Amino acid sequence: DEQFFPLQSYRVGPYAAGGTGFFGGFIDYLNLINIRDGGVNGVKVTWDEGETQYEVERGVEVYERLKSRPGTAAWNPLSVGIAYAMIDRITKDRVPLITINHGRTDSTDGRVFPYVFPLLLNPYSETSGMVNYLASREGGRDKLKGKKIVVLYHGSPYGKETIPIYKLLADKYGFSLEQIEVPHPGNEQQSQWLSIRRAKPDYVVLRGWGVMNPVALKTAQKVGFPADHIIGNVWSNSEEDVIPAGDAAKGYIAITTQASGAEYPVLQQVIKAVYGANKGNLDDKKRIGSVYHNLGIVNGILNVEAIRTAQAKFGKRTLTGDEVRWGFEHLQLDPARVEALGAKGLFHSINVTWDNHEGDGRVTFQQWDGSKWKVVSDWIAPDWAFLRPIIEKSSTAYAKEHGIKIRASGEDPVSQ
């Protein structure tokens, strides 16, 4: 028996660094499962890569090409655009779509999006986590009052997605807020940072992407803004974002759902079993344990554990997409289980349910010391209770627009 993962990877083009890291980590973990455990309960995991260059239509092409392969477990595109183009298709084909750390916020609502899983962190939770971190740095949420925060966002739909939620949080906590756009690709930010300098904010939140991140750090240095008051979001938190900035990045802080570093047991096993057998996916071994690589590893853990969960119910065999969905909807990894998986400290925990497809991931903050990331905070919980109604408002609107019936329970979404 085999369980198949079609991979819409991107190893070329502007986002190649992220793609090689993430898919490298994912494949490394799948390899580990096969080598170390002989598969998930004896079911081998297989995969096939299709290069997308991060382009939607190439992603769709790969989808159409690979979708009919038997035993497809789940899709993991790591691209908002591709994910969007797939929502209708995977819903029709009844295979889960995993958008770890990215994707539509409202797809958290499993009642409306039964097959979409923005695992660990959606953009709103990320925003809330950020603000909670700043509050903790200031010594409490009440201390945010009167503070000034600038959000510097990438001029794309991704960048703009959190504009309203930042506004809500600003109103709620009473900090003043300015949101400034950096046009794509973001290789010039002189005017934005001059405006920031004039605004004299306490913090700058960097909601960047690709080349925008190092340029932001460099330009911040040019206008004399301290790096340790710049907080990067989840797509501004990798080594690739800071290394090009050189010294300017020293002290920069970024959010993450998974710590970096190779000291975690699971990574050590990957190094030994996979790289030892010369089956490692990364060309450059120095990148083992980097942010994107670890995200790939965590993504691998979540996918494999979802299969394991589903196998417990449906039997140790090749599962259908719907059965894997069931597995994801019951994916409960508490800290103890995470530790058993050798990932204690790598990520905190997850508890996905049929209606909460994010699974309430916690975030932590890491600081760049010039050569590596160091965790500088506890695992912080976003304000889920505050966010849930907002998400539901959006998802029910979507359901109405598209004529989707809202699920009332975790049963098979189609048979209802």
Add this chain to the structure above:
Amino acid sequence: MFDYQFLIEVLIGGLLSGVMYSLVAIGFVLIYKTSGVLNFAQGAMLLFAALTFVSLVERGTPFVAALAATLAIMIALGIAVERTVLRPLVNQPPITLFMATLGLSYVIEGAAQLLWGTQVHGLDIGISDTPFEVAGVLISRLDLFAAAVAGGLVALFALFFRYTRTGLSFRAVADDQFAALAVGLRLPRVWGAVWAVAGIVALVGGLLWGARLGVQFSLSLVVLKALPVLVLGGFDSIAGAIVGGLLVGAIEKLAEVYVGPFFGGGIEVWAAYVVALGFLLIRPSGLFGQKLVERV
């Protein structure tokens, strides 16, 4: 009250970013001047040069040796391009050549990444991007250095084109390749030389931009910043490249800071194009561009 200090800061910041655009634009101008074609591979060459250099350095080559090696490679590239692309396409319409440079950019980009990988590299060229303050205005050392380099290049090329016969033959080749052949100009040499020089300019631009952006794929996108510079200054004017660069930089930043807020920001991407367009309607071949010679 209007904040003049800030205005000046924005203006200077804009002018200095503009110089960085000029660095890229010069490469375009050189090639346009000798073949009448917009070389879309300039961005790829920039990436290739910077990537080669940084990879050599990371593999332990001393700075100067890496620089020399990259220089040699860029010259070889220029000559190779002449052999394989330009020579067979002599006397073809500009759009055909334009397309060929697009194909070329595929080849160069692919080769660069294949050779050196897709990782993101930091690049330290020994000039820090830290600011110092002059009358309350922060100025970065790297910017100043870039300005000096751009100025130097422009002066060099301008003198070259004005006072040497090679300059004259460059212009002749761009005008009419068929006639150039007929009078015995050695097109292969002219093109080989120019592409090699464009390669060197790409290296200079690549290093300076790489120091700011990091050496990564996005480096090839800086060409988009150079295009409005070209139309504003004139495709075939070296001086235009620098004046255009300054103008574009200033326009962009002032527009973003003072006009942007009315649109919700982010207008930088097109502001320069729109201004350049408005300007072109008055002078259809840019500030310093050669006017179209056409009579019946």
Add this chain to the structure above:
Amino acid sequence: MATGAGVLRLEEGPPAEPIHQSTRERDSATQRRTARVAQTLASPALGLAKISLTFGGVAALRDVDLEVARGEIRAVIGPNGAGKSSLLNIVSGLYRPDRGQVQFGEHSFDQVPTARLAAHGVARTFQNLALFKGLSVFDNVQMGLAHRVRAGFLRQIMGSPLARRIEEENRAAAKEVIGFLHLDDVQDCFAGTLPYGVQKRVELARALVARPKLLLLDEPFAGVTLAEKQELSQHVRNARDSLGATIVLIEHDIGIVMELSDRVAVLDYGRKIADGTPDQIRADPAVIDAYLGVAHEDDTELAV
């Protein structure tokens, strides 16, 4: 003359001036000339008054007056750079004179509106080829009638009766001219690949197809073999005789000019230095000095 038969027939209404097909002998031609000249002052087909044109200091034309009578073949000759082409460019509105007026019939212009030129019945050829290289010869010729097509593009696509009728008419006209000018063999070839001489012929066809009232020819016979020159000049003459076209001709082949034209104006350094019948011009010492040289036949004496 035997060749008359092969040239454009008249299809449209009567020409502006009665034509005496029968009187072909030289004397009667001279008579006609005088008659035309007399008529000039009454209503010239084209009048240029005090035209001056400079290009950044270089005076291309200075105070040039020129009158062209209806139905006349009017040659303009002069040394290279004398301003002949510039004159035509002014008449076709491509240059705007610094001073002076251009008069077509009763219309008078500071600058002639080029876009309406064809509609006014003016056609021209160019000194350096100005064909549409990417169109077939047939289509090039048909382009001479572009101004006639008034149907909007939707009607053209849908083939409305009006659009179709015009298209058919234009095709027929083009076909006819192509037949007369012996371009049938090449009518489907791209114009750009043809030999120089043939391209010149296509240009003439493009100008003739519109049956212009005023035809401006800028060195139409350059690069054409001698025999063909004779033939083409017949066509030019017949454009006048059968269509009643008025023709302004610039040409350096002085033999042709003298044979073909009713009156000749001579420009030198932008000034008109002589104006008169071919015989007068041939004898004018100023013209000989500036332009013709001693041997004005083609048999240039080369033995020095």
Add this chain to the structure above:
Amino acid sequence: MSDVLLSVEGLAATYNHAIRAVNDVSLSVRRGEIVAVLGANGAGKSTTLQAVSALLPARRGQVAGGRIVFDGHDIASASPAKLVRAGIVPVLEGRHCFRSLTVEENLITGAIGRDAKSRVIRSDLDQVYELFPRLKDHRGSISGLTSGGEQQMTAIGRALMSRPRLLVLDEPSMGLAPLVVQGIFRALKQLNREQNLSILIAEQNSRVALRFSDHAVVLENGRSVLSGASDALRTHDDIKALYLGGSPQSDVGEKPRIHAVAGL
């Protein structure tokens, strides 16, 4: 050393590997000789001349057969630049000036081709200006804006600046005033006599061409069908009829045919 400077044997040429423009052309130019190429429009004169100057590839044309020998060397694979340095200098049909360069700059480019010193250039320039006073007046004008005849003068002057040994002229008299034509031919004849300049010339103005040249070749449909001393050809009846315009009855409605000549 043979006294044949250029010989073309059985030349065949195509465009785009498809359209055959020249089938079988043979001609030769001796040192110090002037050879005229005559033929109707489309006979293949320009193609032949461009083949001699190695310019066909730039127009996507190819030499498909035959040999071209210059000064004892087969020049089939030589580059145009090399040929110019060897002394074959073309004046192209349709002028082809560098439009945006001034007249004087155009002339100077002719000298760059042979890597001349500036002093030599100066004196050569003066000679060209002497031949074409009109150009002197317009030395600073953008050549693309000058009159047709001025451009033609510029093109010829530019070629002379290269100090050719074999000047290849494609319709040099086109668009030039009679006086200027006389002047040019006189000057070329003089160069021919004094400096032993050889000339290959295609010319529609056959009377002038036959008077001017020592030898002539007649092309028809891409073949050389007749050749001989110009004096002899001048009195040849068919040549008279077709190229000198002397025939009284020829129906101009018919396209000129030269089969009768070919049969001779």
Add this chain to the structure above:
Amino acid sequence: MAHLARTKTGRPTAETLWIGIGIVVAYGVVPFAGSDYLLDAVLTPFLVLALAAVGLNVLTGYAGQVSLGSAAFLAVGAYAAYNLHLRVPGLPLLLDLVLAGGIAAAIGIVFGLPSLRLRGFYLAVSTLAAQFFVQWALTKFGWFSNDNPSGVIDAPVLRIGSVSFTTAAERYVFSLTIVVVLTLLTLLLLRSQSGRNFIAVRDHEIAAKVVGVPLLRTKLLAFGMSSFLIGVAGVLWAFAYLRTVEPAGFNLDRSFQILFIIIIGGLASLRGSFIGAAFIVVFPLLLSRIGAALLGRVFDSGVLEMSQHIVIGALIIVFLIAEPRGLIALWDRAWSAVRPARRPTIPT
């Protein structure tokens, strides 16, 4: 439309015959024999890009105005159709399509105005203003995407009257029909006086003006027509192919891709647009399949992709050298070697 099938002499040509056969196969065989993958991921994008290329060819190939902003008009078409559908209840799909094309045409005309003054690369670079402005506006103003936080739009179900097109084959047939009809209409336009005017303006603007071609109208017609076609292609791209699109999908690369198609296929040749589109869609897929099959075990997908990049770039250069007039000329030459030469008529 009967006059389409005839040449000047009134006889149907071999070419018409081939087109006829092609259409019969495209309708009669492909939808039944093709797999979903072939229909959805290869043929539909091929058709849509071919239509866009036909549009750009009208402007660049025929009328000689180089544009680098085609993707902008794709985007305008897509977003216009989406908004019309959303905001005008009950609007029939075909009308929606035409209106969206019309809006693209209107915007195209606005951005075409500079063409009256600008030439060559100056104009080309100026069209980038359209490219960046449109993309910016679509991202900036949430209204265009019905305030979707990600700027993404979802396509409605394609429905004409009571017939709906939901399967891959149905969507393919829908696209095919639109593309065929519009291509034929374009062909008619190009064979009419307007088509000749385009070429005249391209080849010699002054001469065109002298013979009475209305320059302003002709250029704007070219911009309008071209943007209309590209706009409709944009609708198909969004509604029939991807079914959800974001503004980032219409970036400069897409514009270049379309320009690529027409130059590689052959400027001023509609057949060339199709051949070029086939090349650009199919060839990379083929290459990556072959690469993966042969070398997939040895190299990772990144290396393969990069090598493909190089191969495609090199091929483009090789093709241009072999025949600067594009694949279609290469094809015609090969064809005429087999069959006796045809004289060129108006190139299509």
